[in-house]
Amino acid sequence: MRVYRYSKYLYPTLTFLVLTVAWALLVRLLHVSPYKMPGPLAVTRGLWHLALSGRLFDYTIASLYRVTWGYYMAVACAIPAGLVLGRWGTGRALFNPLIQFLRPISPLAWIPLAMMWFGVGDQPAIFLIFLSSFFPMVVFTMSGVAGIKSTYLRVAENFGIRGTAFYLKVLLPGAFPDILVGLRITLGTAWLVIVAAEMIAVKSGLGYLILDARNSLNMDQVIGGMIIIGITGLCLDRAICMLENLDSTRWLKIYR
Amino acid sequence: MTATNKKIEVRNLFKSYQERRTRKRSPRDCPHQHECLVLKNINFSVAPEKFTCFIGPSGCGKSTLLRIIAGFEKPVAGKVLIDGKKVKGPSSKHIFVFQEDGLFPWMTASQNIALGAGKTSGPEERRKQVEEYLDLVGLKGFEKHYPHELSGGMRRRAEVARALITNPDILFMDEPFAALDYLTRLQMREEMLNVHAMFKSTILFITHDIDEALQLADQLIILSDRPGKIKADISLPYPHPRDLGTGELSRLRKEIYFLMGLHPAL
Ligand SMILES: Nc1ncnc2c1ncn2[C@@H]1O[C@H](COP(=O)(O)OP(=O)(O)OP(=O)(O)O)[C@@H](O)[C@H]1O
Ligand SMILES: [Mg+2]
Numbered sequence: 359m360r361v362y363r364y365s366k367y368l369y370p371t372l373t374f375l376v377l378t379v380a381w382a383l384l385v386r387l388l389h390v391s392p393y394k395m396p397g398p399l400a401v402t403r404g405l406w407h408l409a410l411s412g413r414l415f416d417y418t419i420a421s422l423y424r425v426t427w428g429y430y431m432a433v434a435c436a437i438p439a440g441l442v443l444g445r446w447g448t449g450r451a452l453f454n455p456l457i458q459f460l461r462p463i464s465p466l467a468w469i470p471l472a473m474m475w476f477g478v479g480d481q482p483a484i485f486l487i488f489l490s491s492f493f494p495m496v497v498f499t500m501s502g503v504a505g506i507k508s509t510y511l512r513v514a515e516n517f518g519i520r521g522t523a524f525y526l527k528v529l530l531p532g533a534f535p536d537i538l539v540g541l542r543i544t545l546g547t548a549w550l551v552i553v554a555a556e557m558i559a560v561k562s563g564l565g566y567l568i569l570d571a572r573n574s575l576n577m578d579q580v581i582g583g584m585i586i587i588g589i590t591g592l593c594l595d596r597a598i599c600m601l602e603n604l605d606s607t608r609w610l611k612i613y614r
Numbered sequence: 615m616t617a618t619n620k621k622i623e624v625r626n627l628f629k630s631y632q633e634r635r636t637r638k639r640s641p642r643d644c645p646h647q648h649e650c651l652v653l654k655n656i657n658f659s660v661a662p663e664k665f666t667c668f669i670g671p672s673g674c675g676k677s678t679l680l681r682i683i684a685g686f687e688k689p690v691a692g693k694v695l696i697d698g699k700k701v702k703g704p705s706s707k708h709i710f711v712f713q714e715d716g717l718f719p720w721m722t723a724s725q726n727i728a729l730g731a732g733k734t735s736g737p738e739e740r741r742k743q744v745e746e747y748l749d750l751v752g753l754k755g756f757e758k759h760y761p762h763e764l765s766g767g768m769r770r771r772a773e774v775a776r777a778l779i780t781n782p783d784i785l786f787m788d789e790p791f792a793a794l795d796y797l798t799r800l801q802m803r804e805e806m807l808n809v810h811a812m813f814k815s816t817i818l819f820i821t822h823d824i825d826e827a828l829q830l831a832d833q834l835i836i837l838s839d840r841p842g843k844i845k846a847d848i849s850l851p852y853p854h855p856r857d858l859g860t861g862e863l864s865r866l867r868k869e870i871y872f873l874m875g876l877h878p879a880l
Contacts, residue, residue, distance in 0.1 A: 510718060512704070513712070516704050516708075516710050517706055517729045528718070531718070532718075532720070609719050612719055
């Protein structure tokens with residue numbers, strides 16, 4: 359039990375601590391120019407300034423707002439679509455090629471179109487997040503449905519579970535292990551995409567923060583922005599992982 | 615036998631599966647070799663409320679036969695009649711307890727059992743019914759447990775309860791106790807007999823265990839190696855409890871061992 363606690367909180371902290379010290383020492387000893395690599399102290403100062411001006415908070419919220427909307431809309435459309443397509447052969451034949459064709463196109467390639475359609479602001483960014491999340495989520499859900507043991511489908515048929523009940527009580531939980539993986543990976547991608555999108559399409563958010571800081575050669579703020587992105591991404595991932603550890607999802611253990 | 619005396623009738627039933635080939639062949643060369651015959655000309659009938667056991671070597675098509683009777687699969691030839699009507703598909707009056715674990719892992723024991731509970735009755739009534747069946751199979755206190763939190767024997771019991779709560783007309787059981795230890799299996803055997811006496815369902819039961827079949831069955835059907843044919847269709851009109859060590863049953867037991875190419879005494 360003690361070892362477990364240590365490995366859960368102490369060890370990660372230790373890793374970050376050692377890295378920070380090594381970073382500080384390297385910058386100091388090698389006399390690195392602050393324009394190439396500011397030290398941890400300078401970065402902390404930069405972040406402090408950003409925090410005081412209120413921009414740090416506003417921009418983080420702006421990015422989260424876009425990711426949340428795009429991601430939730432994508433998930434809300436993709437899971438039902440994936441469940442239906444997972445069961446419906448004709449639908450799969452109709453739409454799967456389209457999905458597989460659109461999926462490898464980077465959401466960033468859509469930026470010009472998104473800006474033409476939605477102008478500048480939250481909407482194109484949300485649209486891009488939607489695109490980046492929707493297709494992978496459909497594919498994950500479909501493969502989740504395909505992976506449901508045929509015995510369970512037979513049992514459902516045997517007990518006359520049909521319609522909505524079939525989708526909610528059999529398909530959704532049956533595909534849930536894959537859906538969960540999809541939710542996690544997709545959220546990671548969404549967070550990657552938002553930063554890139556904000557460098558081009560909008561004038562707020564963490565991506566914009568980094569671009570803006572670079573333009574004024576505030577490298578401490580650039581790195582500060584990167585750190586905030588990393589921390590926020592980590593928190594988002596943790597939040598998804600909590601879904602696995604609810605009391606009502608403890609049955610997921612058997613799939614690990 | 616008159617028509618009313620037959621709950622299930624299987625007539626001239628054939629089943630084959632497409633053989634999977636890694637290398638594609640031209641459709642011209644021997645199309646019949648792509649088919650793997652599993653069941654060959656099966657004929658038998660089962661009287662209402664009887665306990666019928668099926669034994670036969672592994673892979674001879676026992677599960678396939680039961681899946682066809684239950685309506686999950688179609689035969690390539692022949693037909694299955696239940697109550698004189700051709701089987702069209704699965705029915706919630708004919709419950710199948712599958713060879714593999716069939717409890718939904720995402721539902722607790724009581725949620726699983728509630729799947730079979732009366733759809734017309736109110737929630738309070740259903741809850742009572744589920745409780746009653748949990749109790750019947752000795753799972754009281756485990757209603758909130760997920761299948762992976764139950765032992766193998768408890769899972770099987772929960773599955774049996776889920777089947778029984780529907781008050782099935784026919785109960786199909788595909789080696790339901792094969793994965794259990796010897797003692798638990800003996801205990802489950804006894805419980806099956808009680809269940810049969812109580813519920814009066816027609817039961818079709820697959821087993822690998824000759825003794826189990828002899829203790830449970832009113833009718834015993836022995837299948838041959840693949841392609842499965844009926845090797846013997848034996849009626850066992852003996853009262854319970856049955857002692858396999860003496861009398862007619864002991865003689866029959868020896869006969870069945872020989873019939874299956876085994877030696878009863880090693
Ligand atoms: N869906 C399928 N596709 C192709 N072949 C199948 C399929 N299901 C079963 N078979 C084949 O049919 C034969 C009989 O299978 P079945 O499961 O009915 O055997 P069984 O008598 O129940 O065996 P066991 O006692 O080991 O459970 C096997 O040779 C198997 O390979
Ligand atoms: Mg079998």
